[in-house]
Amino acid sequence: MGEILIALIKVVFIWVWVLLCAVVMTWVERRGAAMIQDRPGPNRAGPFGLLQPLADGIKLFTKEDIVPAKAKKILFMLGPLLFSFPAFSTFAVVPFGDKFVIDGKEILLQVSNVNIGFLYIVALGSMAVYGIILGGWASNNKYSILGGLRSTAQLVSYEVPWGLALLAIALVYGTFSLRDIALAQSGTFLGVLPNWGVFKQPLGFILFMVAAYAEANRVPFDLPEAESEIVSGYHTEYGSMRLGLYLFGEYVNIVTLSSLITTFYFGAWHLPYIDMSAFLGPISYGIASFIVFFLKVAFFLWLFVWVRWTVPRFRYDQVMTLGWRELIPLGLFNIFVTALVIQLTA
Amino acid sequence: MELYFWIFAAMAIGAGIFTVTARDALPSALGLLTVFISLASLYLHLQAPLVAVFQVTIYAGAILVLVVFVIMLLMTPEDKLAGEQKNLPFRSMGAMLGGVTLILLALGVRGVYCMVGEKALSDGFGAPKLFGSLFFNDFLMHFEVVSVLLLVALIGAVYLSKKNF
Numbered sequence: 001m002g003e004i005l006i007a008l009i010k011v012v013f014i015w016v017w018v019l020l021c022a023v024v025m026t027w028v029e030r031r032g033a034a035m036i037q038d039r040p041g042p043n044r045a046g047p048f049g050l051l052q053p054l055a056d057g058i059k060l061f062t063k064e065d066i067v068p069a070k071a072k073k074i075l076f077m078l079g080p081l082l083f084s085f086p087a088f089s090t091f092a093v094v095p096f097g098d099k100f101v102i103d104g105k106e107i108l109l110q111v112s113n114v115n116i117g118f119l120y121i122v123a124l125g126s127m128a129v130y131g132i133i134l135g136g137w138a139s140n141n142k143y144s145i146l147g148g149l150r151s152t153a154q155l156v157s158y159e160v161p162w163g164l165a166l167l168a169i170a171l172v173y174g175t176f177s178l179r180d181i182a183l184a185q186s187g188t189f190l191g192v193l194p195n196w197g198v199f200k201q202p203l204g205f206i207l208f209m210v211a212a213y214a215e216a217n218r219v220p221f222d223l224p225e226a227e228s229e230i231v232s233g234y235h236t237e238y239g240s241m242r243l244g245l246y247l248f249g250e251y252v253n254i255v256t257l258s259s260l261i262t263t264f265y266f267g268a269w270h271l272p273y274i275d276m277s278a279f280l281g282p283i284s285y286g287i288a289s290f291i292v293f294f295l296k297v298a299f300f301l302w303l304f305v306w307v308r309w310t311v312p313r314f315r316y317d318q319v320m321t322l323g324w325r326e327l328i329p330l331g332l333f334n335i336f337v338t339a340l341v342i343q344l345t346a
Numbered sequence: 347m348e349l350y351f352w353i354f355a356a357m358a359i360g361a362g363i364f365t366v367t368a369r370d371a372l373p374s375a376l377g378l379l380t381v382f383i384s385l386a387s388l389y390l391h392l393q394a395p396l397v398a399v400f401q402v403t404i405y406a407g408a409i410l411v412l413v414v415f416v417i418m419l420l421m422t423p424e425d426k427l428a429g430e431q432k433n434l435p436f437r438s439m440g441a442m443l444g445g446v447t448l449i450l451l452a453l454g455v456r457g458v459y460c461m462v463g464e465k466a467l468s469d470g471f472g473a474p475k476l477f478g479s480l481f482f483n484d485f486l487m488h489f490e491v492v493s494v495l496l497l498v499a500l501i502g503a504v505y506l507s508k509k510n511f
Contacts, residue, residue: 072423075372115473119399126407130379133414137372140423152415156408176474 083131147233
């Protein structure tokens with residue numbers, strides 16, 4: 001019973017935490033945009049406008065739920081659900097800290113430490129596209145279908161370099177367990193650098209990062225909802241909380257992707273050069289590792305916002321050329337070099 | 347745990363029937379997606395998480411997405427798929443082939459059961475490491491043959507779609 005209770009607490013905790021992060025992200029996005037564009041941004045609701053997400057949520061919940069007359073009703077309702085489900089489920093295998101030790105019992109800060117955690121992420125990542133396709137198709141609107149088509153092509157194209165970058169990580173660490181990958185990143189690399197994935201896989205990191213932006217439909221890859229061309233793409237016809245789920249799912253996706261970047265390339269909960277477990281108690285160490293992990297995640301979350309309001313959107317053919325002609329060959333090259341180095345040094 | 351099997355087996359068969367009878371293209375594709383996911387759940391039940399994940403990644407995540415992509419390119423949400431074939435000889439041939447396939451499958455299942463029987467699972471069964479070492483040691487030949495086959499299909503597809511080299 002104790003095991004189930006602990007698992008339940010972990011699930012609820014990380015679920016609420018990710019939701020909270022996503023909520024705060026909507027505020028960070030708007031304030032960050034305002035900061036970059038030299039204007040105040042939403043600053044009326046609460047201190048610094050912090051209650052703005054709450055007001056937005058209430059607004060979305062209480063708006064009239066409109067289903068267009070020509071839409072395919074069931075598919076239309078299924079779309080947002082299918083979109084947000086993979087976004088929420090990925091966190092099941094992400095380690096969000098090291099561990100607590102209570103009465104000699106280790107409690108890992110990870111919902112499930114499965115040995116195929118890595119592949120689980122890839123599988124769920126490839127499912128996210130269905131929510132967008134369904135939304136676009138069921139709306140029965142030309143802009144929605146165009147957005148859905150674009151996103152299908154884009155997500156399928158960028159899953160390949162994404163997967164190739166992940167494959168190189170699996171080669172380096174020789175495991176599919178995310179916790180083992182995180183554990184392997186303590187200490188130093190070549191004597192001076194922190195033993196983080198980014199120093200072993202610099203090219204892989206860039207590939208993963210670019211592909212992650214494309215997978216999250218963020219600028220410069222927000223072709224599926226390019227406002228100036230196709231209104232807002234696949235969710236043009238959506239309103240009220242269904243639209244809310246799409247928008248919110250995007251932020252959950254960003255939180256997940258940032259956590260993955262931190263886990264694979266930036267040492268998860270490890271501080272550079274300092275071993276926290278040496279001088280912290282078992283419980284304070286658990287909390288500290290959680291905080292360190294999410295400080296790193298926070299940086300990448302900010303980077304998503306920063307890039308969005310700094311970089312212009314690609315043209316569609318440029319997106320495809322970048323994906324197939326640049327990233328995929330680079331990904332293959334990266335795997336080749338990684339395998340060669342491992343073979344020669346083993 | 348038998349209940350688990352029956353739930354997902356029923357789901358797979360129900361979704362399969364929906365896939366072949368649905369007149370709307372995209373719901374039909376979603377029926378196929380449900381089949382893939384129920385099969386993945388059955389693989390999980392059979393202590394093969396790796397196969398389950400591959401099933402979802404490759405079939406649901408890659409192949410079916412391409413199918414859906416084609417549907418979106420060629421059809422509008424208003425279009426319906428063609429109804430039942432009126433051609434009686436073709437339909438009876440299809441029914442016969444279906445029956446033969448069913449018998450073959452039953453024989454296959456029986457054969458596997460006779461050869462393998464009920465054995466306890468070996469240590470680390472279904473783990474990626476064991477899977478990989480079996481794949482690239484004992485079954486390397488089969489693996490290579492299949493990859494050559496896929497390469498042939500790939501070259502054929504390029505040739506068909508690009509007549510004027």
